[in-house]
Amino acid sequence: MSDALKAKVAELFNEPGCDKNAAKGEKERKKGCSKPLTPGAAAGGCAFDGAKIALQPITDVVHLVHGPLACEGNGWDNRHAASSGPRLYRLGVTTDLSQMDIVMGTGEKRLYKAIKEVIARYAPPAVFVYSTCVPALIGDDIGAVCAYASDKLGTPCIPVDAPGFVGSKNLGNKLAGEALLDHVIGTMEPEVSTPFDINILGEYNLSGELWQVRPLFEALGIRVHACVTGDARYREVASAHRAKVNMMVCSTALINVARKMEERWGIPYFEGSFYGISDTSTALRSVAKLLVSRGAPEDLIARTEALIAAEEARAWARIEPYRQRLAGKRVLLYTGGVKSWSIVSALQEMGMVVVGTSVRKSTDNDKQKIKDIMGGDAHMVESIPPREMYAQLRRGDADILLSGGRTQFVALKARVPWLDINQERHEAYAGYDGMVTLVQELDRSLSNPVWAEVRRLAPWEEGETEDWLDDNVPRLTPLAREG
Amino acid sequence: MAEIIKSRKPVSINPLKSSTPLGAALGYLGIEGAVPLLHGSQGCTSFALVLLVRHYKEAIPLQTTAMDEVATILGAAGNMEEALLNLQRRMKPRFIGIASTALVETRGEDYAGDLKLILARQPELADTSVVFASTPDYIGALEDGWAAAVSAVIDGVVAPWSPAVTSFQQVNVLPGVNQTPADIEYLRDLIESFGLYPVILPDLSGSLDGHIAEDWCATTQGGARLEEVAQMARAVHTIAIGEHMRQPADLLCSLTGVPVTVFSTLTGLAPNDRLLSLLSHISGRAVPGRYRRQRSQLLDAMLDGHFHFGGKRIAIAADPDLLFSLSQFFTSMGAKIVAAVASTANSPNLAQIPTERVIIGDLTDMEDAVRAAGGADLLVTHSHGRQSARRLGIPLLRVGFPIFDRLGTAHMHTVGYCGTRDLIFRVANLFMGQMHEHKPDDFAPARPAPFNEEIVHDSASLAAH
Numbered sequence: 001m002s003d004a005l006k007a008k009v010a011e012l013f014n015e016p017g018c019d020k021n022a023a024k025g026e027k028e029r030k031k032g033c034s035k036p037l038t039p040g041a042a043a044g045g046c047a048f049d050g051a052k053i054a055l056q057p058i059t060d061v062v063h064l065v066h067g068p069l070a071c072e073g074n075g076w077d078n079r080h081a082a083s084s085g086p087r088l089y090r091l092g093v094t095t096d097l098s099q100m101d102i103v104m105g106t107g108e109k110r111l112y113k114a115i116k117e118v119i120a121r122y123a124p125p126a127v128f129v130y131s132t133c134v135p136a137l138i139g140d141d142i143g144a145v146c147a148y149a150s151d152k153l154g155t156p157c158i159p160v161d162a163p164g165f166v167g168s169k170n171l172g173n174k175l176a177g178e179a180l181l182d183h184v185i186g187t188m189e190p191e192v193s194t195p196f197d198i199n200i201l202g203e204y205n206l207s208g209e210l211w212q213v214r215p216l217f218e219a220l221g222i223r224v225h226a227c228v229t230g231d232a233r234y235r236e237v238a239s240a241h242r243a244k245v246n247m248m249v250c251s252t253a254l255i256n257v258a259r260k261m262e263e264r265w266g267i268p269y270f271e272g273s274f275y276g277i278s279d280t281s282t283a284l285r286s287v288a289k290l291l292v293s294r295g296a297p298e299d300l301i302a303r304t305e306a307l308i309a310a311e312e313a314r315a316w317a318r319i320e321p322y323r324q325r326l327a328g329k330r331v332l333l334y335t336g337g338v339k340s341w342s343i344v345s346a347l348q349e350m351g352m353v354v355v356g357t358s359v360r361k362s363t364d365n366d367k368q369k370i371k372d373i374m375g376g377d378a379h380m381v382e383s384i385p386p387r388e389m390y391a392q393l394r395r396g397d398a399d400i401l402l403s404g405g406r407t408q409f410v411a412l413k414a415r416v417p418w419l420d421i422n423q424e425r426h427e428a429y430a431g432y433d434g435m436v437t438l439v440q441e442l443d444r445s446l447s448n449p450v451w452a453e454v455r456r457l458a459p460w461e462e463g464e465t466e467d468w469l470d471d472n473v474p475r476l477t478p479l480a481r482e483g
Numbered sequence: 484m485a486e487i488i489k490s491r492k493p494v495s496i497n498p499l500k501s502s503t504p505l506g507a508a509l510g511y512l513g514i515e516g517a518v519p520l521l522h523g524s525q526g527c528t529s530f531a532l533v534l535l536v537r538h539y540k541e542a543i544p545l546q547t548t549a550m551d552e553v554a555t556i557l558g559a560a561g562n563m564e565e566a567l568l569n570l571q572r573r574m575k576p577r578f579i580g581i582a583s584t585a586l587v588e589t590r591g592e593d594y595a596g597d598l599k600l601i602l603a604r605q606p607e608l609a610d611t612s613v614v615f616a617s618t619p620d621y622i623g624a625l626e627d628g629w630a631a632a633v634s635a636v637i638d639g640v641v642a643p644w645s646p647a648v649t650s651f652q653q654v655n656v657l658p659g660v661n662q663t664p665a666d667i668e669y670l671r672d673l674i675e676s677f678g679l680y681p682v683i684l685p686d687l688s689g690s691l692d693g694h695i696a697e698d699w700c701a702t703t704q705g706g707a708r709l710e711e712v713a714q715m716a717r718a719v720h721t722i723a724i725g726e727h728m729r730q731p732a733d734l735l736c737s738l739t740g741v742p743v744t745v746f747s748t749l750t751g752l753a754p755n756d757r758l759l760s761l762l763s764h765i766s767g768r769a770v771p772g773r774y775r776r777q778r779s780q781l782l783d784a785m786l787d788g789h790f791h792f793g794g795k796r797i798a799i800a801a802d803p804d805l806l807f808s809l810s811q812f813f814t815s816m817g818a819k820i821v822a823a824v825a826s827t828a829n830s831p832n833l834a835q836i837p838t839e840r841v842i843i844g845d846l847t848d849m850e851d852a853v854r855a856a857g858g859a860d861l862l863v864t865h866s867h868g869r870q871s872a873r874r875l876g877i878p879l880l881r882v883g884f885p886i887f888d889r890l891g892t893a894h895m896h897t898v899g900y901c902g903t904r905d906l907i908f909r910v911a912n913l914f915m916g917q918m919h920e921h922k923p924d925d926f927a928p929a930r931p932a933p934f935n936e937e938i939v940h941d942s943a944s945l946a947a948h
Contacts, residue, residue, distance in 0.1 A: 036551070037525060037549035037551060038549065038565070038569060039547070039548045039549045039562040039563070039565040039566035039569060040520070040546050040547075040548070040549075040565060040566030040567065040568070040569030040570045040573070041546070041569045041570075041573060042525045042528075042546075042547050042549040043525075043529075044525065044529060045525070045526050045529040045530075046524050046525050046526025046527075046529065047526075048526055049526050049529060049530070064494070067585075068502075068585040068619070068620035068621040069495070069498060069500050069502050069503075069620050069621070069624075070502035070504065070505070070527055070530060070531070070584065070585065070620040071526070071530070072495075072498065073495075073498040073500050073501060073502055074501060074502050074505055074530040074531055074533075074534050075530040075533070075534070076497070076498070076867070077867060077870070078533065078537075087870075090870060091496055091497055091870075092495075092496070092497050092498055092867070093494060093495070093496050093497075094494070094495050094498060095493070095494055095495070096494070096495035096498065096500075097585075097621055098621055098622075099619070099621045099622055101621075102585075102589055102621060110493050110494075113493035113494070114493050114494035116493075117492060117493055117494050118494060118496070121496075133523075133524050133526075133555065133585070133586045134585050134586060134589050134621075137555060137586065137589055137590065138589065164524040164525070164526035164527070164586075165524045165550055165551055165552050165554075165555045165586070166551075166552055167551070167552075386542075386699060386701065387699045387701060390698075390699035391699070405533075405536065408542075409541060409542035410542070410699070413542070413695055413696065413699065414699075415695070454695075
């Protein structure tokens with residue numbers, strides 16, 4: 001790995017904005033925070049995957065993956081990051097390196113030609129170029145190619161140096177953030193700027209969740225200047241440094257971006273979530289308070305409170321009809337980070353019982369919040385092996401599993417309802433309306449009659465074949481054997 | 484004879500290929516009690532796994548040697564050893580199929596030697612059958628990976644012929660990557676109905692057909708049984724499907740001496756006539772009545788269907804053997820192939836495709852070719868073609884891998900008289916769904932130009948009123 005990348009990774013592991021890092025001793029801090037992977041027992045994506053997830057939602061640029069086929073060919077057109085306009089980001093573009101390119105070292109030339117080709121074809125405002133394991137191993141310098149191409153072709157080419165072998169998906173998120181800080185944010189000026197401009201960092205507009213939240217801000221006269229990166233245009237991200245406040249969602253994936261934007265341009269940030277009714281209200285309050293501290297009129301706070309009161313009342317009224325149907329139902333929550341507690345409180349508000357919530361990917365802060373909400377740590381679980389989870393569900397320890405796609409079939413094969421709450425889902429659960437949708441989905445899943453049907457044994461397995469048969473149905477009688 | 488042209492673009496935009504290691508993993512999944520293991524960084528496995536789950540809508544056992552920075556630089560034999568031991572302890576598989584990736588191949592490791600040493604010094608692995616296929620992402624695509632995995636299994640598991648082997652009424656089947664679990668079930672029934680016993684490698688019909696088992700299983704449940712694979716020398720014949728299976732079939736033949744017939748396709752009337760004649764010949768039995776009936780159903784479907792196929796302009800983008808098979812099918816029904824794009828050039832059949840030129844390229848090349856040809860009536864490719872179909876404004880017939888936006892892909896069949904019959908219906912129904920309601924303007928250019936006088940007369944009379 002190049003020295004520049006090595007320095008970058010070391011720097012990311014020493015993130016002063018990260019509570020977990022700050023709590024470590026000097027020696028421990030030096031080790032970094034990537035847990036070593038176990039061969040034969042590893043799950044999850046690589047750093048390249050993480051970088052791509054974080055940047056792909058920029059809708060009007062071309063995302064060009066420099067590497068052999070699999071990195072892009074097996075993964076493109078995968079997520080549901082929605083766009084309100086441009087569709088360029090949905091193309092799967094890769095240099096698809098051949099053996100010849102690798103042996104002869106013509107990868108960099110091919111990359112330059114590829115950049116030229118996509119600019120000629122699509123005239124995008126920028127091209128994001130992703131490194132992968134093989135070019136990183138053979139020493140292709142994507143930074144140099146991008147610099148040359150930007151200069152020669154007049155379109156910004158952004159190198160995203162996060163080859164898979166450097167680490168996990170989360171590290172990839174942060175390396176993507178570094179690419180934005182180094183090459184994008186602050187390179188353009190916004191067309192208009194208001195005292196009510198905010199950025200949302202780490203929101204990817206999956207299934208359109210940004211659009212569930214945006215109207216709330218608009219009702220207060222707050223402008224979401226740039227969402228990094230959900231439904232974003234290149235220009236919005238490039239001029240994000242003129243916003244007044246940064247809101248950071250999705251735990252701390254882009255904390256490096258938030259902190260450095262504060263250092264460079266004095267933009268204060270806070271961490272918030274749009275999952276759950278009370279969390280959405282807290283987020284709105286924090287935004288209003290920070291905007292006022294940065295010169296927005298004082299009355300914003302009162303207006304925010306009025307909106308919160310109205311929206312909360314409306315959401316609870318819409319949820320009310322489901323309360324009776326869902327109360328007492330037992331939920332196993334298998335996710336991580338923010339969702340491990342923000343959804344718990346929402347479910348408990350519904351009268352549902354959370355029998356377990358996983359804390360595999362949660363920070364200490366997340367864990368403390370779970371303890372506060374659930375009264376102790378009795379229900380916190382680390383990772384559950386699939387066989388064990390299957391046994392629990394088969395025994396009937398929970399009525400429904402809320403998790404990501406990876407454990408979907410554990411629940412379904414155990415004939416237990418399952419709801420997708422991770423990034424591949426098709427439903428949007430953000431903000432007040434999103435919580436109502438989640439409740440509706442829970443009800444729709446739990447009340448489906450298929451569960452009773454699929455759990456019923458076939459009549460011949462129950463040994464009660466005869467029950468539903470009319471006594472008058474004639475049957476064949478086996479012939480008695482002679483002698 | 485089609486001319487084969489390689490795309491000149493220096494970049495792949497909307498790739499047609501799925502990766503070679505993914506094809507190998509899929510092949511290994513057709514073995515009972517198996518866990519495929521990709522030798523590379525964890526992302527290689529993660530992307531392949533997600534795509535397989537999206538296609539089959541099933542839990543897929545697939546693991547990684549999780550090469551990190553240190554392994555990438557210093558060598559990854561240790562990762563392979565650790566992965567094998569961890570898999571053995573955690574999942575107790577009977578079979579581990581390893582496939583290499585671009586990362587480890589670029590390093591140029593002697594993984595075959597490493598594996599030999601590992602197996603020799605680790606008694607824990609004695610009861611597990613471990614094979615290795617070389618499948619760098621930068622060579623070939625899905626079909627090549629699948630074939631490499633099958634070759635690796637044959638090489639590692641099949642016992643060579645010896646005088647002790649007693650022949651048996653057994654037929655070996657080496658299906659290609661394009662045969663679905665439903666296709667394989669059909670072939671099994673067919674072969675059994677001739678009183679023959681099929682040994683199918685790989686057999687996805689037991690592992691990826693979508694079923695509910697009584698207990699959780701970390702490895703594949705169902706698939707080819709290793710004991711039977713080891714006894715492939717007992718067969719009287721081997722049937723392989725698709726050109727990409729020729730190499731594994733030849734390898735099997737050289738080990739066992741069992742004669743081979745390679746069918747380049749089993750979709751359509753003629754190839755299935757050949758298959759049934761072959762089985763009838765091998766078994767010495769007449770073709771069973773129900774297959775005669777199915778043949779006549781197919782003839783009827785061809786007659787009912789030909790109205791909808793005749794003169795239709797078809798664009799196909801697929802892996803080479805699937806492209807060959809489908810283009811034969813569409814042409815035999817009277818349609819015209821206006822654009823043919825193959826993912827790789829690795830098939831001698833490409834030149835036989837009934838069209839002017841076959842492009843080796845991606846879905847963007849396909850779109851460009853359709854536009855250059857003046858449009859098409861139907862796009863035939865996998866689910867990634869949905870964006871292209873939308874831009875071109877034509878319907879999409881989903882074939883091959885991956886199909887992630889439809890249910891029941893494991894039960895779609897294209898093999899045999901039945902499979903061909905149903906494919907005709909699927910395509911014809913797609914066209915009927917697009918049926919155009921005729922308007923007077925449709926016939927405008929066909930009408931004779933009216934006489935000048937008449938126009939004068941008409942306008943004069945109009946003016947008068």
